[in-house]
């Protein structure tokens with residue numbers, strides 16, 4: 309499998325002069341072609357249609373603390389149709405916390421609605437991103453310290469957002485695989501702690517502001533982010549997200565061959581999308597390390613875990629998700645890795661075709677570490693294992709990780725060796741993550757089901 313570093317996708321419209329598509333609260337996307345031939349491809353009608361006439365949130369009044377009503381309600385369109393423009397641009401913000409299994413991150417989005425009176429849509433102006441390690445789940449036995457990591461990140465939001473906007477800026481935290489894998493009471497204790505931290509902040513917290521997101525939503529929202537940022541006109545792109553605890557694959561299917569539970573629907577830009585999406589809990593990069601070592605579901609204390617995917621004389625204590633394991637090098641690597649993929653990962657028919665897939669998170673990070681970005685061939689990634697001493701300083705896990713990634717793509721999803729994946733950390737200076745999609749979902753309930 310080849311990876312290409314995707315540096316720049318030329319598109320985020322910043323300040324559009326005029327848009328008649330007043331029904332979106334989402335920032336603009338690149339303009340829409342009509343009558344696309346691809347089934348299920350996005351269409352963006354120009355005339356405002358009240359597809360989502362009322363927010364389905366529990367507290368409609370609170371649900372859109374910053375949303376410009378003029379652009380939203382078809383009823384008020386009339387009153388401000390350009391003849392009596394309100395000439396003030398509005399700036400608003402959204403704070404999204406990604407409480408991942410290996411780190412917590414804050415995304416602060418700034419939106420500008422240039423001229424609400426003239427039906428201008430808000431556009432995404434920029435993102436501030438900051439990350440801390442480890443993730444919340446590593447504080448499973450000390451939730452207060454976990455809460456402190458979030459408090460620390462909130463300081464960045466206070467610096468970035470003007471004081472007068474604090475009370476109308478929504479803050480949302482969504483936890484992923486790390487908390488999904490914890491026993492319920494430990495996860496709840498962490499969520500409760502975090503809820504208190506957010507409630508204490510000067511920002512706006514909705515009742516459902518702190519939660520564990522399910523895997524399907526995680527996949528869908530990352531797909532929404534990437535397709536918004538790439539803004540491909542006729543085509544949507546698939547996404548491959550490799551987290552620490554789980555991995556997601558999401559794309560618009562061409563066939564109806566997928567198991568029913570792998571299909572999710574949601575509404576976006578006047579269109580209902582049905583995507584293939586699946587999140588494999590326990591198949592994130594770090595969870596896979598534990599499974600490959602046979603250390604999963606152990607407390608790490610009682611034995612040394614061995615693997616041929618590690619350098620021969622490697623023997624160390626390693627902490628993953630807050631638990632410490634003794635591990636050392638030993639048997640045949642590819643064979644070990646196969647055991648955590650075979651019979652677990654579904655091979656969608658579409659990956660054999662020529663659909664474009666964006667791969668990010670640990671796919672990207674590991675490609676950078678191996679220096680193989682731009683020329684990541686299947687054989688080359690495994691060659692890391694023949695030079696473990698060379699790579700040892702970067703990470704003793706590099707051979708295991710690269711073998712896992714290769715095995716997941718090839719034996720798991722079924723990608724051909726010749727497939728070129730688009731590797732991305734950011735697109736147009738915005739993190740490729742579910743967080744932007746989740747912010748859109750906050751403003752306009754995408755009704756994912």
Ligand SMILES: O=c1ccn([C@@H]2O[C@H](COP(=O)(O)OP(=O)(O)O)[C@@H](O)[C@H]2O)c(=O)[nH]1
Pocket residue numbers: 406407408409410411413443484485486550551552553554555592668669670673733739740741743
């Ligand atoms: O906006 C983001 C969010 C995540 N990441 C990276 O994506 C991976 C996500 O792992 P996470 O801990 O979230 O795993 P999960 O909990 O989803 O399994 C890590 O390498 C992060 O550094 C990133 O680069 N940008």
